[in-house]
Amino acid sequence: MAAADAPVTTGQKTHRYLRLALVLIVVALILAVVLQSVVVSWNPLIFGWNPLPSISHAFYTPVRDVFVGTLIAASVALLALSGRSRATTLLDVCAVFAPLIAIVPVGIADPRAVDRMPCPTAQECIPVDAVASAKAGIAVYAVVVVAVVVTMALIRRRTRTPNRSATLVSIIALVTAVVVVALAFAPAVNEHFPFNFWPVNSIHFAATLLFFGVFAAVPILYAGGPLDPDETPPTPRQRTIYRWISGLMIADLVLLVVALLFRQAFGETPVVLIGEAVALILFATFWWVQTFQRWNDPNPPSIAAPRPSAA
Secondary structure (H helix, E strand, O other): OOHHHOOOOHHHHHHHHHHHHHHHHHHHHHHHHHHHHHOOOOOOOOOOOOOOOOHHHHHHOOOHHHHHHHHHHHHHHHHHOOOOOHHHHHHHHHHHHHHHHHHOOOOEOOHHHHHHOOOOEOOEEOOHHHHHHHHHHHHHHHHHHHHHHHHHHHHHHHHOOOOHHHHHHHHHHHHHHHHHHHHHHOOOOOOOOOOOEOOOEOHHHHHHHHHHHHHHHHHHHHOOOOOOOOOOOOOHHHHHHHHHHHHHHHHHHHHHHHHHHOHHHHOOOOHHHHHHHHHHHHHHHHHHHHHHHOOOOOOOOOOOOOOOOOO
């Protein structure tokens, strides 16, 4: 029986739908930002182009719920697709940073905020209520990280399935939780929270750079071919697409780093917004193509049994 005609297992269906859901999550986020940038008035007869400085600035707009919800949903989907390959390990690391992008807001250039909270500059502040919300979110984030790490460790121990990738991700998650908790609550360093992360200053931008940097490596890895011997190899056309996405992703990541570190030099040009949107579109394209490349794989990385170790 051909692979395409074989009965589809529940694990395969779940794997397919999670992958498709992740693409639609990206589409929802981009659509929300586009609508917010185009519609400048509730009057349906008045339209214009008023782009946000970055996707993260959606936090301060009516599409805030979509922004926060999509990032949390993406984190859950990435963790659910966890596996043992290098690529799935990188996606797990992305899942560690994605919630922080939603929890800790980006700074806004609002002079009215200067008198209400201490800021390192008069150009970048966040409202007082956002500070309290971010600290509460970080506290919950840290507790959830510890709970997930401990739970997964107990499951691996009980089932006797050691997983080095999961151990590495757990360490990264715990270190990240400790760092952000210290930056939010330690009296010695939290005076200018959330603008107290060296060298990029903003905790939000640090999480954003780490997130985009890590997931940019995934299509780069796959450009060289399949990472798992059980997965369907890409067609020549698919491999060409992966290589183009890899090259464009590297160029876009460099642009994004420059834009984030020197964003004031670009004035009102939404360079960060463009860089983030391009990165998301490239990744969604890669994810879409790879989903159908591996549509009929009987053992996707997230549901494949561990390989027995050599004697």
